[in-house]
Amino acid sequence: MTERTKYIVGNWKMNQNTQDVIAFFDAIDSTKLRHEAWIAPQAIHIPICLQNTDDFKIGAQNCATENSGAFTGEISPASLKDIGAEFVIIGHSERRSIFKEDDQTLNKKTKLALENDLFVIFCIGETLEEREAGKVEEVLATQLAQGLAGVSSEKIIIAYEPVWAIGTGVTASPEQAQEAHAFIRQYINENLSLDGEKTSILYGGSVKPANVEDLLSCKDIDGGLVGGAALKADSYLGLHV
Numbered sequence: 001m002t003e004r005t006k007y008i009v010g011n012w013k014m015n016q017n018t019q020d021v022i023a024f025f026d027a028i029d030s031t032k033l034r035h036e037a038w039i040a041p042q043a044i045h046i047p048i049c050l051q052n053t054d055d056f057k058i059g060a061q062n063c064a065t066e067n068s069g070a071f072t073g074e075i076s077p078a079s080l081k082d083i084g085a086e087f088v089i090i091g092h093s094e095r096r097s098i099f100k101e102d103d104q105t106l107n108k109k110t111k112l113a114l115e116n117d118l119f120v121i122f123c124i125g126e127t128l129e130e131r132e133a134g135k136v137e138e139v140l141a142t143q144l145a146q147g148l149a150g151v152s153s154e155k156i157i158i159a160y161e162p163v164w165a166i167g168t169g170v171t172a173s174p175e176q177a178q179e180a181h182a183f184i185r186q187y188i189n190e191n192l193s194l195d196g197e198k199t200s201i202l203y204g205g206s207v208k209p210a211n212v213e214d215l216l217s218c219k220d221i222d223g224g225l226v227g228g229a230a231l232k233a234d235s236y237l238g239l240h241v
Helices: 018-026 043-052 077-083 093-097 103-115 128-132 136-147 174-191 209-216 233-237
Strands: 007-011 036-040 057-060 087-090 119-124 156-160 201-203 223-226
Touching (some): 018 043, 036 087, 043 057, 057 119, 077 103, 087 103, 103 136, 128 136, 136 174, 156 174, 174 209, 209 223
Parallel strands (some): 007 223, 036 057, 057 087, 087 119, 119 156, 156 201, 201 223
């Protein structure tokens, strides 16, 4: 079996102030970081994160479809690379649902981020209605096919995040998560210009210290994309099992 890199990625969303950021990294015991440790803070906090850690890769929660120009309020992937960011999360369910980003937009963002030598954590996942309608595989296949069309890179990481399990406290069972991850890996191998056996696939959806070990024990789950449980150092360290 291919040995894939495992990641614990903290998505801080629109949380943390400057003192919170400093306190988090001050409290981290680097000897307990058993997997790749990544944090995506608010974009304005990327520099202060970089100033306060050598143990984490720091990245962004989103980027623009262009490197520069008259796009007030957008975040250039070229500028992210310039300030030291190493990755960007693209296609998070909140970007899809709240900001109405479609697969074509996400594909453009992904390609531009890769051109700027950023890792991309590409998020996919179904809603509760889609799951109950038996459309999980159909939804995941469409998001992968359209979002990663024409993409061939070893800097792609997939995050499976069932929308019904994000910020709800409800977690997909290890069996449900493994089933989805296995489908994703097979689909990548059969349909995309990526190596499904080498591509790390993270689970995102109410991951916490209490359930992370069961999730990571599944053969196709290569880490977690974590929200609330990544905001405090002790909780974040509890994810490194």
